[in-house]
Amino acid sequence: MQAFVLISVTLCLIQAAVNAGAQKPYPCKSPPLMVGRLSMLNPKGHTAVYERFSYDALGSRIYVRASVTFNNNTIYEDLLLLFREGVFYEISYENRTCKKSELKGHFQPIEIPQDAQLLGQVVLGSSSTPGAGLLVNSWIGSVPVTKEKYLLTFTEFGCIPVSSMTYTEETGWIISSFYDFVIGIEDPNEFIPPPFCEKAELNRSNARSAKSFFNFLG
Amino acid sequence: MQAFVLISVTLCLIQAAVNAGAQKPYPCKSPPLMVGRLSMLNPKGHTAVYERFSYDALGSRIYVRASVTFNNNTIYEDLLLLFREGVFYEISYENRTCKKSELKGHFQPIEIPQDAQLLGQVVLGSSSTPGAGLLVNSWIGSVPVTKEKYLLTFTEFGCIPVSSMTYTEETGWIISSFYDFVIGIEDPNEFIPPPFCEKAELNRSNARSAKSFFNFLG
Structure with a gap:
């Protein structure tokens, strides 16, 4: 069984290498339905965020369970973002409390912007051993309106985000x-x-606006 | 063919999951012969390093080709570290010049220290799609002598370094x-x-000492 698995993985890697060699990476869009986690660090803002999120690009909605550490104080936040309705909820299941606020801006899918520049393709880990490597593409660019610079790394296969720097x-x-x-x-x-x-009740004074998927989660 | 590859990859992932579930990750040592690359950032020291290195743990020697950017000035450095002889060479192939200096300390293999604590295991990317995920373990600890704190992430399969923070x-x-x-x-x-x-000739005033693999490359 194990020998079969090894041979199979080798075939997969060869297939992956052939596919990768056959074409230049292109900006891609992540699958529309996903559950994932992220760790975020903002040294200037003294903020660290750890999140689990559910992402529904078909329904334009995101559910986030976050722990936010700011200046050594940690708060826990459940956020439900409903872009079609233009509202978001801050929910405490523990206290059974709920704040409903205005959500401005359009839903931003998880994707590489079409005008991003390919920085390069690397294998995280190694392609020499089965299961030890991950082929990823890194992209750089800036958002015209906000002047936000970004470096995004997504998997070549599946278009899954691995890291972002903005x-x-x-x-x-x-x-x-x-x-x-x-x-x-x-x-x-x-x-x-x-x-x-x-x-x-809708609290209009607490409105948030979504500029991009990555800065909204932060 | 493609269907076969897909089935094979799924089997690999199931096998990987079974293996991963069957045992707790343990501190591991990387393969003794490797070639790899690294990007290093030290915000406090205003230094960025990009390197390609060849690593020979059997012969206790490392060859590094680095570009080091310090305060917006970039220099290129070829280093040959021979731990058995206790010397290192700074080589310029372009100018055909060579500086030979003393190398103190023992060769440090690429490994997770035995006293490191497991922080957790995650899949970079996704385990839902073939070729889109990489199972890694993160470890934290500190070096008793230098008080250096570290967070090391290595692949579960193959024990290949993915990232380090010290x-x-x-x-x-x-x-x-x-x-x-x-x-x-x-x-x-x-x-x-x-x-x-x-x-x-050996220049003793330019001696360097190796505290760990990771801080030496930096």
């Missing part, structure tokens, strides 16, 4: 690592506001 | 990414000093 004068560098992605939605109920949110 | 009061954070590892040595001649190094 920079603006205001925020400094924001460094994110992505991992544990599963394609599909584990629990669609996560996108439905819980019953105790029904009475929450 | 911290001392003196240096601040040093963040390194490793990639493009190939197991084996591409050109063993790289470990032999070139003919124009024969006349180089």
Whole structure:
């Protein structure tokens, strides 16, 4: 069995290498339904964020469970972002409280922008051993409106985000690592506001705007 | 053919998951012969390093071709470290010049220290798609003598370094990414000093000491 697996993996890697050699990487869009995790560090803002998120690009909605550490204080935040309705909920399941606020801007899918420049292709780890390597592409560019500079690394196969670095004068560098992605939605109920949110009134003074997927999660 | 590859990869992933579930990750040692690349950033020291290195743990020797950017000035450096002889060479093939200096300390293999603590295991990318995920382990600890704190991420299969973060009061954070590892040595001649190094005299005032593999490359 193990010998079969080894041969199979070798075939996979050869196939991967042939595919990779056959074409230049192109900007890609991630699968529309995913669950994943991220760790984010913003040294200038003294902020570290650890998140698990469910991502539904078909329904334009994101559910985030975050722990945010700012100046050594940690808070836990559950956020439900419903872009079609233009609202987001800050939910505390523990206290059964809910804040409903205005969500500005359009839903931004997880993708490499079409005008990004390919920085290069590398294998994280090694292509010499089965299961020891991951072929990724790195892209750089800037967002015209916000002047935000970015460096995005996505997998060649599957177009899954691996890391992002974004920079603006205001925020400094924001460094994110992505991992544990599963394609599909584990629990669609996560996108439905819980019953105790029904009475929450829209708070317009607390509005947030989404500039890009990566800076929104931060 | 493609269907066969897909089935094979799925089997590999299941096998990987079974292996991973069957045992707790343990500190590991990287293969003794490797060629790889790294990018290193030291924000406090305003230094960025890009390197290709050949690593021979059997012969206790390392050959490094580095570009070092310090305060926006870039220099190129070829280093040959021969730990058994206790010397290192700074070589310029372009100018055919060579400096030979004392190398203190023992050869440090690329490995997870035995007393490191497992921080966790994650899949970079996704395990849902063939070729889109890499199973890695993260370890934290500190070096007793130097008080250097580290966070090391190595692949579960193959024990290949993926990233390292080290911290001392003196240096601040040093963040390194490793990639493009190939197991084996591409050109063993790289470990032999070139003919124009024969006349180089040992300069004892320029001695360097190796504390760990990771801080030496930096």
